[in-house]
Amino acid sequence: MRFENSREFARELDRKDKLAGYRNEFIFPRVNGRDVIYFVGNSLGLQPKRARKYVDEVMKDWAELGVEGHFYAEKSWWDYHERFSEKLARVVGAKPAEVTVMNTLTVNLHLLMVSFYRPTSKRFKIICEEKAFPSDQYMIASQVRFHGYDPEEAIVEIKKRDGENNFRTEDVLETIKEVGEECALVLIGGVNYYTGQVFDMETITKAGHEIGAFVGWDLAHAAGNIELKLSEWNVDFAAWCSYKYMNSGPGNASGCFINEKYHNKKDIPRFEGWWGHNKERRFLMEPEFQPEPTADAWQISNAPILALAPYLASLEMFEEVGMPALIEKRNMIVAYLEFILHEIDKQVESTFEVITPSNQDERGTQLSVFLHGEGRELFKYLMDHGVITDWREPNVIRLAPAPFYCSFEDMYEFGQILKKGILEKQHKMKKEA
Structure with missing residues (x-):
């Protein structure tokens, strides 16, 4: 599939997603009055409402x-x-x-x-x-x-x-x-x-x-x-x-x-x-x-x-x-997230290195991203703006879009927040220089 870095495209993927309804089966934490973008299902999954x-x-x-x-x-x-x-x-x-x-x-x-x-x-x-x-x-x-x-x-x-x-x-x-x-x-x-x-x-x-x-x-x-x-x-x-x-x-x-x-x-x-x-x-x-x-x-x-x-x-x-349906969505949403990362990488003076294998058979839900030139300041920016991810030394964030409750629009929105955080930091550094 030919991906696009746009909200309309992400929403269209969500409309076609057979598992989209399961997002409503989970309780999302909220930051700044909005449901978070939750990337840490590889640490602790969200609470199912039926629990x-x-x-x-x-x-x-x-x-x-x-x-x-x-x-x-x-x-x-x-x-x-x-x-x-x-x-x-x-x-x-x-x-x-x-x-x-x-x-x-x-x-x-x-x-x-x-x-x-x-x-x-x-x-x-x-x-x-x-x-x-x-x-x-x-x-x-x-x-x-x-x-x-x-x-x-x-x-x-x-x-x-x-x-x-x-x-x-x-x-x-x-x-x-x-x-x-x-x-x-x-x-x-x-x-x-x-x-x-x-x-x-x-x-x-x-x-x-x-x-x-x-x-x-x-x-x-x-x-x-x-x-x-x-x-x-x-x-x-x-x-x-x-x-x-x-x-x-x-x-x-x-x-x-x-x-x-x-x-x-x-x-x-x-x-x-x-x-x-x-x-x-x-x-x-x-x-x-x-x-x-x-x-x-x-x-x-x-x-x-x-x-x-x-x-x-x-x-x-x-x-x-069933696992086959979860894996099918997992493959699509992880691929879209990877695409978004590469698209944002082209638009900012920074370099993201995805250290997770690109071969779909050698990875699951998680993408680990080495943030060259960035640090915990960017991680904190993401957390403060409702993107819940985790940090691993020396300079890696792990992103795990669990297919049960993450949406394709989440992936697009994450890219926009990531881009804004990097550009604001770069603007601040140029101003101070």
């Missing part, structure tokens, strides 16, 4: 039923988490039995590493990407130290080539091959949080298995954003947060994938608790653990129902729309 209804249902059941809500609420609490399995499986490309919801993201990665990081004197190394999200760095290093190894020796980081912004798949594969039989685990973020690059998860998973390693993925920036086929790719395990593209609310519950080939194994190491015990016998209070025959065997405590309620509300919208 309050789901939370209120739980509060009402708690008030009227007390403990009996576990069994007699309309959405009974003792199996509340099971309502996620089929819907969430469709989002991440899994079988319903391979998906569960529990705890929070880094907690779940730690718990999954009990099962999938089992180092030996010969096979003890973990391969990850350099400058992974800090929580992953801390988690991996602490796991290595817990097992008595030196992170300097046990952690192998995949590097970017000098002068390049993104990882090359061939370099990832070469690193896996070089580490070989010393590798116990490959654990990478499916979408790099800084650049928005999507890794070739299928190819990397296969390469990890060829050297005898387990392969897991942190899908914090992938779930609800890109196409995932965890079962088909034969991934061993994965975990993701729910509060970014899945709009479940701040710090909310994490989803987990555990490949079905590890189900029904009593000998697999795992930290166990009563909610992972055989559901039909759970309240018999038996002393010996009998695992659920699904990913629910990795559950430990009973589910936090008040936290799950808004997640379920959002997940119902994913079920209504």
Whole structure:
């Protein structure tokens, strides 16, 4: 499609957008009396209006039923988490039995590493990407130290080539091959949080298995954003947060994938608790653990129902729309945003470098933009004028136009605010000179 940098063109795209109505399903913060342009769905998604209804249902059941809500609420609490399995499986490309919801993201990665990081004197190394999200760095290093190894020796980081912004798949594969039989685990973020690059998860998973390693993925920036086929790719395990593209609310519950080939194994190491015990016998209070025959065997405590309620509300919208439709709009709106950035770049004495891959197959909703010649002053200008984005050192803003609630007119309006902010700064600098 031939894009145009005009409000009329953007509005025409919105008129043709099949998902446009879902914008009204969300609550927007307001700045200067207007709804913001919200680019931080990769950090915290907006609140779905229907989330309050789901939370209120739980509060009402708690008030009227007390403990009996576990069994007699309309959405009974003792199996509340099971309502996620089929819907969430469709989002991440899994079988319903391979998906569960529990705890929070880094907690779940730690718990999954009990099962999938089992180092030996010969096979003890973990391969990850350099400058992974800090929580992953801390988690991996602490796991290595817990097992008595030196992170300097046990952690192998995949590097970017000098002068390049993104990882090359061939370099990832070469690193896996070089580490070989010393590798116990490959654990990478499916979408790099800084650049928005999507890794070739299928190819990397296969390469990890060829050297005898387990392969897991942190899908914090992938779930609800890109196409995932965890079962088909034969991934061993994965975990993701729910509060970014899945709009479940701040710090909310994490989803987990555990490949079905590890189900029904009593000998697999795992930290166990009563909610992972055989559901039909759970309240018999038996002393010996009998695992659920699904990913629910990795559950430990009973589910936090008040936290799950808004997640379920959002997940119902994913079920209504489907990932293919979200991805179709995502591709169009990200392409239009990229076009707008390049158009504004031509009109001002500044240079924007989009460090996210231009290949549509290697990116999701996020564009990371290096603002050469600009700084936090421009970021502050955007925020003060109702463009909610985020800043990453040394000079990058991340823009994530979530397809559920961002409009094409938002992209045009952002370009106008960006242009005005740069020109006002340049005018001020010339005046002071």
